[in-house]
Amino acid sequence: MSSFFITCAIDYANGDPHLGHALEKIGADAIARAHRQLGDDVWFLIGMDEHGQKVAQTAEAAGVAPQQFVDGVAERFTAMWATLGISHDQFMRTSHAAHHAAVTALLERIFAETPDAFYERSYTGEYCVGCESFKQAADLHEGRCALHPTRTLEAVTERNWFFRLSAYTERLKAHFAAHPEFLQPAHRRNEILSLLEQGLEDISASRARIAWGVPFPRPISTGETQTTYVWFDALPNYWTAQFFPGSRAPWPASVHVVGKDITRFHTVIWPAMLMAAGLPLPAQVWAHGFITLGGERFSKSAGVKLELSEAIARLGPDAFRYYLLRDIPFDGDGAFSWERFEAVYTAELANGLGNLASRTTAMVEKYCDGVVPAGARTAEDAADLADYAEARAALDGSNGYPLHEALAAIVRTIGRANQAIQDAKPWVLAKDPANRPELERVLASLVRQLARQAVYLAPFMPGKAEALWTALGGPGTAAATAFATADALDCTGWRVTKGEGLFPRPEPTTAP
């Protein structure tokens, strides 16, 4: 049993969870669950980034202390993840004392391992008093802050700790060359490679004006103690997580699941920090895409609104998970629409899998008193196994994590089963006792197909997969059944129950 440590990017505690946050968690959860069924010893880490100027300002605006504010945000995030069935083993928060101590330890470790990694430098930037932060040229409109156009920007100089990122350009290039799997999908790797070609600039590691954060362990030459800047506070969470009480997070991580917008931080800055600290690098970074809504991108600055709880309530959390992972390519962008959601649900879940389960269990009850007969393996079994091999290849990390391809392969097995019924016509076979062996062979094959679907869909729809497994009378749980076990499954003697439909057809309500 090999160890598999998967992480999500920690979410910034500046607002409530939205569709963009959910996509990443759902995708990573499917990967984590799949690896449990592949036989790995999985540790799944998610959490929150709770420090920084924006959080402090938002808390102040709300009239509460920063800690109190982030406590509330964290509660809403964890409640959402519970609703969606996210199976994380650890929820880390950067405001936790264990994180503070570990960040401090990491910085000291860098000072010890690479004495010249940090140095002091004066930084002069355009400072907006309204925002209480420095502005980059790109943030300016006609020389003024876009958010506070009535105020003039001040040229402010401060001394900070800087990290010698530029010194790692060659080592990073070498790492990318030696480990082509380090960053996937491939088009993201190309972007980073071109960035490395341009050469890297040093980055600041501490800030004077930010109070809400981890104190940088060494004062600057004036004696002033500054606050650790975001790179050195947030990115290390993957490593500091192991020092939380009860954690078994094994460093290095197997894969960091992150959004394409922060690929650079995870494949350049973070690895350079680890190199400076003399620590091993994560094996892989997977950059997923974004969901758009009405043509607009979901992000923290969301002008786009979609009530997550409403979307989940519409057809249930399992259907929501399925729709997102099936219809949004996990290596690129995709659009959310209520029409597509209902179309995919109706076609593939209600009419496809749900009806397949319904007609199969009905026939086993009607023709075999509900007990699955014995039956030799069929051409459908063989064809399914080829599809499941493809599904596994999309889940085991060997080609990144194109989850939509895994689901596409599973969907093919549903179509195959429905076609097999049509071809074999069990209701005709049942009329003549002479056809009994053939009837049993067909029904046994169908139950095997459904059982495998339950097992392979468990990472994507944990609730519905279990309901299907139960309806088939499978032993234990679908989630506890390894993929390899499913491939060789024999369902003889299982007792099926038809029960209610797995995926009831949606009410013909009008979508908003």
Place this chain on the structure above:
RNA sequence: GGCUGGGUAGCUCAGCCGGUUAGAGCACGGCACUCAUAAUGCCGGGGUCGCGGGUUCGAGUCCCGCCCCAGCUACCA
């Protein structure tokens, strides 16, 4: 502006190193069936493969030019 990747049926996309009548799913139309959630299966209509040149016996598939779209072009977590 530069770099990268794209523009193929109403929609989402496959089409590898050029080669018979350009494919899939969804949607749409017709037929069949009744085990099933008015579900399923079969058949069918539908595309000047972004535009214009070129190479070739032959080009969505290679070359050149142009138009359009997306991503990246680092201190926002």
